[in-house]
Amino acid sequence: MIKKQIEISLNKAREEKARREKYIYYIKYVSSIFLPAFIVFISLNFFIGIASVKGSSMEKELHNNDIVIFNRLNKDIKRFDIIVANKDDENIDIIKRVIGLPNEKVNIVDGNVYINDILLDESLYTINGTTETQDVIFPIILKDDEYLCLGDNRAKSLDSRNSQTGLINKDDIFGIVFIVLRNLH
Incomplete structure (x- = not known):
């Protein structure tokens, strides 16, 4: 038992x-x-x-339907960084290149961009190398928290040269692109 x-x-x-x-x-x-x-x-x-990426405004660097991965924590934005930002509270992401930094004077004359009256060399990333104005009047002096951002394919880009997009406020920037995944189709 x-x-x-x-x-x-x-x-x-x-x-x-x-x-x-x-x-x-x-x-x-x-x-x-x-x-x-x-x-x-x-x-x-x-x-x-x-x-x-939607559209061709960032060609030759980024193409339609490419996927970008961006760093949300890095807010140390430098000239020529590619950023992802919100456009005018419309919940539309825009992906553009930073050209003008806070407190700088930006001017566009005869297809050239000037920062604080110094010609900016854009030949490395723009398609045709010229920048025309749209409906925003230049020169512009950027405020403490403003960035002037342009698409690399200037002829096809709705960017800070147009009042519909306008200048990008630092608070509207989600992050800086650090990886691009190419669309293979």
Whole structure:
């Protein structure tokens, strides 16, 4: 009888151990799925962002349907950085190149951009190398939190030269592009 009770106790202990091991296995399995998903979710919402290029305004650097990954934390914006920003509270992302920085004088004369009266060399990234004005009157002196941003394909870009887009406020900049994933189609 004691032998039978010991055997029953051992069986219960084995069953309990098997249940615990199964429980631990499920916890590890679920964690292996949800923990990486949670990390990706947090990263995409707080550290990095993803945007899709629409149109040809940033050619030759970016093309229609390319995907850009941008750093949400880096707000140390420099000239020639490509940024992702919000356009006029319309929940439309725009992707443009920073040309004018806060407190600078920007002028466009005869297809050339001048920063503080010094000609800016744009030959590395613009398609035709000339910049025409649109409906914004130049010269412009940027305020403490304003950036003048232009598309690389100036003939096809709706950017800071147009009052519809206008100057970009620092608070409207989501981040600086650091990876481009090319659309292969």
